[in-house]
Amino acid sequence: MSLTVPLRTRVVVDLVGVLVFVACVFPVYWMVNTSFLTRREIRSPDPTWLPLGGGLDNYRRLFADDGFVNALGISLMVTVGTVVVALLFAFLAALAVSRFRFRGRRSFVVTLLVVQMIPAEGLFISQYKMLDTLELTNTVIGLSGLYVAAVLPFTIWTLRGFVAGLPVDLEEAAMVDGCTRVGAFFRITFPLLAPGLVATGVFAFIQAWNEFTLALVVMTNAEKRTLPVWLSTFSDVNRGTDWGAVMAGSTLIAVPVIIFFLLVQSRMVAGMTSGAVKG
Amino acid sequence: MSTTMVRTTPTRSASPTPPPPRTRRSVLPYTLLLPALLALCAGLGYPLVRQVVLSLQGYGLAQQFGRPAEWVGLDNYAEILGDRYLWLLVLRSVVFCLVCAATTMVIGTLLALAMRLMSKPVRLLVQTGLLLAWAMPVLAALTVWQWLFDSQYGVVNWLLARGGLDYEGHSWLIEPLSFFFVAAVVVVWMSVPFVAFTVYAGLIQLPAEIIEAAEVDGAGPVQRLRHVILPLTRPILLIVGLLQVIWDLRVFTQIYVLQNAGGVTRETNLLGTYIYRSGIGEGNFGVASAVAVFMLALTVVLTWPYVAKMVKDVDA
Incomplete structure (x- = not known):
């Protein structure tokens, strides 16, 4: 449908959209990410966001x-x-x-x-x-x-x-x-x-x-x-x-x-x- | 079984079927139906009857040693009615169900409304995310959420602690209220995609002229929503809402798994987990069956208007 939306509304709505995307995807991402992390990374006080140092050990x-x-x-x-x-x-x-x-x-x-x-x-x-x-x-x-x-x-x-x-x-x-x-x-x-x-x-x-x-x-x-x-x-x-x-x-x-x-x-x-x- | 199966069904119900072309008397159609009928009777029909029978029987120590169960009439039901804990369970299940269903409906509907206004790439992003969340198997989702809420290494506690709150090492599952919060988060996270997609699909099929006409007549966005869009999508909202209530009333997996991960069973039981723990766990088949029959009856009452309408729509 073609809706004319004021720019400000669109920016706000798009921001909400991005947040929703993160809320939906993050748990899935976190599952995959953790599956590649090493034990030490998993048990460190700060989370490791990308599985760069990990491998297939798990x-x-x-x-x-x-x-x-x-x-x-x-x-x-x-x-x-x-x-x-x-x-x-x-x-x-x-x-x-x-x-x-x-x-x-x-x-x-x-x-x-x-x-x-x-x-x-x-x-x-x-x-x-x-x-x-x-x-x-x-x-x-x-x-x-x-x-x-x-x-x-x-x-x-x-x-x-x-x-x-x-x-x-x-x-x-x-x-x-x-x-x-x-x-x-x-x-x-x-x-x-x-x-x-x-x-x-x-x-x-x-x-x-x-x-x-x-x-x-x-x-x-x-x-x-x-x-x-x-x-x-x-x-x-x-x-x-x-x-x-x-x-x-x-x-x-x-x-x-x-x-x-x-x-x-x-x-x-x-x-x-x-x-x-x-x- | 689980949710997605039921999720897609109501919808096809309304698609009109052309009258069957071949009309002749023969045993062929019955032969074709036979395997499915037998499987349905064995897997669902017979258990349904047996469930009612079980609820009228008494199971105690003697039965565990092989004595046949005795008929006790409505004793099990009387026991339920007199048990304050079971009343508490019913109340707890209903409240949990309503909170989850309402939250899911509000978030899903708002999201569907917002999706109309998003720019195309963002909308695509949102739809992809929703699909991913929707596609996650219950157990996988539950496990990840447990990991996210883990007291020691969980991201949620880490985030809250960074925000200056005292959440380091906080255990989410020990307190019943926070236990149900985590359970509700998982339930809502898994249910929102269905609501958002279905309502959005309904919204984009609304005739644009009507909305434009309202706009020309000077209706603001809120008025358009209240007086045009919501009334027109009411049938969808009602069906989706009803389905949410049914699904959330019988919630079992989420509660059961979280209980094993550290919840206090007695304080976090809902109807489903009670039936399992007292029936399968303790061999208390009679009373557990009576609770199950009660749950079936509750579902029938709740779905009656919906099913009646579907049945009317079947043009056979």
């Missing part, structure tokens, strides 16, 4: 820590499992919802919306008891299963939008030209759907990678910790915290998420606004 210590490496493995398995299964299930369900009209369709869509309002914090006790009965606590399958259920409503909802946005005509034209229905779908519609699948998969990835509460509840065994749970045990009051290694760990956990988030955010913000305005 990262080396991190990878020498069995707890971290183990948690990385568990996190990767849980996340990949969640993304693959959730995408597959969501894709099939999205097809059903957007390409067919059937009894119960509306109820299903409504349920998807309502379910997303349920706070995970209100359910974890029974989820824990359930997995306990099935002897699935401290297993990748158990946790991934809960994650799949948690991300499905959202992934189905998003994919449904993508599928509905694709014209059926293309598919039908291919069928006229002699394709089978399945063939038409996989040759014509599926490739067009790839961006939607990627975006949805990224959402599921971020959710599963970041999730803390359920991982804490379900993975009680120290060897089964995911990265966020591992990170939460690291800064323990009772032993001196190795801030360098902790920040290195935080950085490694955050970097993939930040990259993925930036990749899909434009789509996300665009999606948000179109709905929010109609509110």
